[in-house]
Amino acid sequence: MDVIIVYLRDGIPPEGRIEAKTLRAKSTRSRLINDKLYKRKFSVPLLRCIDHEDAYYVLREIHEGICGDHVEGKSLAYKVLRQGYYWPTVFDDAAYYVRRCDRCQRFADTPRALFQELTTLTSPWSFLGIKKSFATIYRPQANCQVEAVNKVIKQTIKKKLDALKERWANELPEALWSYITTVKSSIGETPFSLLYGCEAMAPVEVGISSFRMEVFDDEANQDLCRLRLDIVKELRAKSQLRLALYQQ
Numbered sequence: 001m002d003v004i005i006v007y008l009r010d011g012i013p014p015e016g017r018i019e020a021k022t023l024r025a026k027s028t029r030s031r032l033i034n035d036k037l038y039k040r041k042f043s044v045p046l047l048r049c050i051d052h053e054d055a056y057y058v059l060r061e062i063h064e065g066i067c068g069d070h071v072e073g074k075s076l077a078y079k080v081l082r083q084g085y086y087w088p089t090v091f092d093d094a095a096y097y098v099r100r101c102d103r104c105q106r107f108a109d110t111p112r113a114l115f116q117e118l119t120t121l122t123s124p125w126s127f128l129g130i131k132k133s134f135a136t137i138y139r140p141q142a143n144c145q146v147e148a149v150n151k152v153i154k155q156t157i158k159k160k161l162d163a164l165k166e167r168w169a170n171e172l173p174e175a176l177w178s179y180i181t182t183v184k185s186s187i188g189e190t191p192f193s194l195l196y197g198c199e200a201m202a203p204v205e206v207g208i209s210s211f212r213m214e215v216f217d218d219e220a221n222q223d224l225c226r227l228r229l230d231i232v233k234e235l236r237a238k239s240q241l242r243l244a245l246y247q248q
């Protein structure tokens with residue numbers, strides 16, 4: 001990383017023709033802003049490149065910090081990228097971090113089904129004599145969705161609590177916050193972005209500033225937020241379509 005910074009700042013390539021050529025190729029997608037290195041990516045325009053020490057801080061803060069929700073490795077890595085940070089081994093490091101997290105291991109979901117060989121099920125007879133009846137449910141469209149969300153929040157709170165179980169109510173706002181700022185595979189977005197049209201500012205961005213913090217301009221930000229609100233409806237429609245496909 002330092003070599004690229006020196007090259008971008010002073011224009012000094014490393015010695016050796018091949019090394020210089022490799023560095024030139026590598027640095028085409030990098031930018032130096034206020035002496036901080038950024039990488040151009042596809043999901044976010046510029047991701048801040050951070051070193052090993054900062055990477056550990058970012059992982060810890062997002063995984064188990066104030067608004068951390070102890071998500072699994074891949075989701076954690078995506079969350080890091082979405083918050084605007086990058087380093088080459090982000091996916092491996094995130095997986096390793098989760099494997100070493102005591103609470104994740106202690107409170108992880110364990111399969112309760114008995115181990116047995118998979119067998120093929122056949123249904124040679126139609127289901128005769130069975131009467132179909134419907135249960136009375138308040139909102140059929142949301143059938144089981146509330147329970148599914150509650151389960152995730154319960155798991156998050158469980159991982160955040162120590163011996164003081166009665167503190168669960170204090171942990172609830174943080175668990176809810178981390179839930180709405182995590183990308184859901186069923187909708188492809190964070191619930192927060194579906195509501196407000198943009199991603200929330202995470203506590204980790206206060207510790208290590210991301211690109212949007214570095215170039216923050218209040219007026220431009222307000223304009224952009226209003227613009228993003230214009231496309232929220234399209235974003236929700238897209239998520240709804242994705243959810244329908246996901247449920248099939």
Ligand SMILES: [Zn+2]
Pocket residue numbers: 063064070071098101102103104105159
């Ligand atoms: Zn954890």
